[in-house]
Amino acid sequence: MSADRLVKRFGELTAVDDVSFAIRPGETYGLLGPNGAGKTTIINMVAGLIPADSGSVDVAGIRMDPAGIAVKRHLGLVPQELAIYPDLTARENLNFFGRLQGLGRKELSSRVNAVLELLGLAERAGEQTKKYSGGMKRRLNIGIGLLHRPGLLILDEPTVGVDPQSRNSILEAVGDLSAGGTAVLYTTHYMEEAERLCDRIAILDQGQIQAEGTRDELITLTGGxxxxxxxxxxxxxxxxxxxxxxxxxxxxxxxxxxxxxxxxxxxxxxxxxxxxxxxxxxxxxxxxxxxxxxxxxxxxxxxxxxxxx
Amino acid sequence: MRALWTMVGNDFRQRLRDKSVLIFSLIVPLALMGVLSLAFGRLGTGSVDLQPATVVASVEDSGPLGAALLDSLGSIEAMKVTVREVPADAVSSETRTTGAALGIVIPAGFSSALATGQPSTLQLIEGSGSVLETSVLISIVTGIVDQFTAASVTEAAAKLGGVPPDAAAGIGRIAVVGEPILHITEGTVPAGQLSLRAGLVAGQTGLFLLFTVGFGVLGLLAEKEQGTLGRIRSTAVPQWTIVAAKAAVGFSLGVAASAVLLASGTLLFGVNFGSPSVVGLLVLGAAAAATSLTFIVAKVVRTAEQANVAQSIVAMVLGIAGGAFFPIQASGFMAVLMDLNPVGAFIRGLGISAGGGGIAEIAMPLITMWGFAVVCVLVSRFLPDRGARS
CATH class of the missing domain: 3.30.70.100 (Alpha-Beta Plaits)
Incomplete structure (x- = not known):
C-alpha cells in the first residue's frame, strides 16, 4: 500500500499534515508516536473510514475510497477498541465479519476454525465473548481482522490494556503474518513493540512524520x-x-x-x-x-x- | 443484498439474546396497559353493570297509576329493583338508613289529579347508596310520570275535541302504551373514537413503537462507540446497506411489537380494532413514521446515551400529544400540528377501523404517517452529522 501526501483537518486542527509512506508485502511498518499524534486518523484514512482532505491511499493498486468495495477486500482492520459483539460467541463474531468480507460458506467455515485454533480460542468458541478475559477479547479482535487473509493488515494499538502474556502472543502472531507475506501497518506508542516488530518505523508527532527508516537508521539520527x-x-x-x-x-x-x-x-x-x-x-x-x-x-x-x- | 441480510440477522440475534426488546417493547407496555386499565376502573369497559337497588315507597294513592308506577320500577330489565312499601312519614328515614337508592312518596289523589290535569307532587328522596343507580331510577320515574302526563293531556284534548269519554280514555292509553312514531337507533360511526380501554391499548402501542424502533438506527451510535461500526465500514460492503439494515431492523421490530401489543390488548382487555388488514396497514405506516424519526435523532446527537434520552423525549412528547394516555383537544394551529402527529394519526386510524372503517376511511391517517416518514427522511439527509467526528 502507499499513502501519498495525506492531509486531514478537523476544524482549525490539522490532525494529519502531508504524510506519505509505503509498505511492501511481508513488511511491518510502524507508526510510532504519542497519543494525539495522528496515528488513528491516518489508520482511518487508510482503512477508508474517513476521506482525506487531500492526498491519496492505494491498496493493491486500487485507490482507496470510503465507498469503495473492491479495495476493502484487500485490507483487514484491527481497531484500538474491542470491536466485537459481547452478546455473540467468538464463532458468531467471526462468521458475521467473514460473511461481510465476502467469504463463501465453505471457506468461511474452514477459516473460522483455523483462526480460532491460531488464537487459542477453539475450546471456548461457543461462549459469549462478554465472558472472555481482556486478553481473549484482544486476540479475537485481531482474529477478525485477519480472517479473510487480507493483503494489508492494519493494527491500531492492538496491545493496549493487555497482560504481558497475551501481548507476547499477539506480537508473535503479527510476526508470523508478516513472515507469511502480509503487509502490516502497526501503530503503537510502545517503543519496545515498534523495535521488536517493525521493519521500518515512522516517528509521528503533531500529524507529521518527523523521521522514517529502520531502527538503526533512526538511531543514527541522534548522532549516537x-x-x-x-x-x-x-x-x-x-x-x-x-x-x-x-x-x-x-x-x-x-x-x-x-x-x-x-x-x-x-x-x-x-x-x-x-x-x-x-x-x-x-x-x-x-x-x-x-x-x-x-x-x-x-x-x-x-x-x-x-x-x- | 447478502451483506444486508447478514447485518439484519446479526442484529436480530443480538436483540433477542439481550432481552432488551422483549422488556421495553412488550413487557413494559403490557404492564402499563394493565395498570392504567385498573386505574381507570370499570369506566374503561365501555358498558356499565348496574347494581341491584332498593326503592322505599309509600303509596297513598288509591287509583291505578301509583301502583302502576311501582310495578314499572320492579320490572326494569337492566337493573334488579326491590320495592319496599312503608308509611309515608318513614320513607325519608328508611331511605337514608337502609342504603336504599331512592325513596318515593306517591300522594293521595295522584291518579285522579293526572286524569283531570290537576297539579300533584311526587316526592323523591335520594338515597345514600350508589349515585349511578339512584340517577338511573330517578330518570326512569321521571320518564314514567311524563308518559302518564302525556296520556292525561291527550285524553283531555280528545274530550275537548268532542270525542266521547270512552274513546278519549282509549286514546289516552294509546299515548302511554302505543308504538312511538319516532325511532332512535344507536349505531357506530367510523369517526376515530375509541373506548377508553381501547384508546389505552392503541395509545401505549403507538408510544412504545417509538421506543422500539430505537433499537434499529440508533443502534448505529452504540456500534460506533464499541468500534464495530468502524470495523463493518472497513469491510467490503456498500455503505448504504449499513444504515438500511439498521432501519430494516427497527422497522421490523416496530411492526412485530405493535402487532403483538394490539393482539394482546384485544385478548387481555376485550377490545376490538376491526379488520386485521386495515390494522396491519396502520401498523406499517406508524412503524415507518417512527423509524424515520430515528434518522433525525441519529444525526443530531453524538452518543448512544444522548440518543436514548432524545428518543425518549420525542416519544413522550409525541405520545402524550397524540393521546397515548388520554385524548388531547386543541384548536387552531395547535390542532393542525397535532393532526400531523403520527401517534395521533395511528390512534385515529385504529378508531376508524374499530368503528368498521375500511382502507378508504383510513386514507388520511395513512397519508399523515407516510408523509411524516418521507419528510423525516428528507430532513435527515440535509442535517449535519454531529456525531461524525466523535
Missing part, C-alpha cells in the same frame, strides 16, 4: 548520543540552565521539575561532571541513569519531548 536522566528535587530549572552550558550536552529537557533528561555525547565520560553541576546548582538528586540510544531517544531528539508526554 546517550540519554541521561536526573531525578530529584530542588532547583531543577537552575540546574538545567547550568547543564546546558557544559560541553557535550546537546539538549536538556525539564520534565515537570522532578526530572531532567539530557542528550549527551558519551554519557559515561560526562556523568561525573553532570552530577556535580546539578548538585552545585541546588538540585538534590534521588537517582541517575544513563541509557544508550533507542527509539525513545530518537523521539526525544526529534521532538524535544518524551514519547509518553
Amino acid at each position: 548520543v546517550d540519554r541521561i536522566s536526573l531525578v530529584g528535587a530542588g532547583r531543577s530549572a537552575a540546574a538545567a540552565e547550568a547543564l546546558r552550558s557544559l560541553d557535550g550536552v546537546h539538549r536538556v529537557t525539564d520534565s515537570g521539575g522532578t526530572e531532567l533528561i539530557l542528550t549527551v555525547t558519551d554519557g559515561a565520560a560526562l556523568l561525573a561532571g553532570i552530577v556535580s553541576t546539578a548538585v552545585r546548582s541546588g538540585m538534590t538528586l534521588a537517582s541517575v541513569s544513563v541509557t544508550r540510544p533507542d527509539l525513545e531517544s530518537v523521539f526525544l531528539h526529534l521532538t524535544g519531548k518524551a514519547l509518553r508526554d
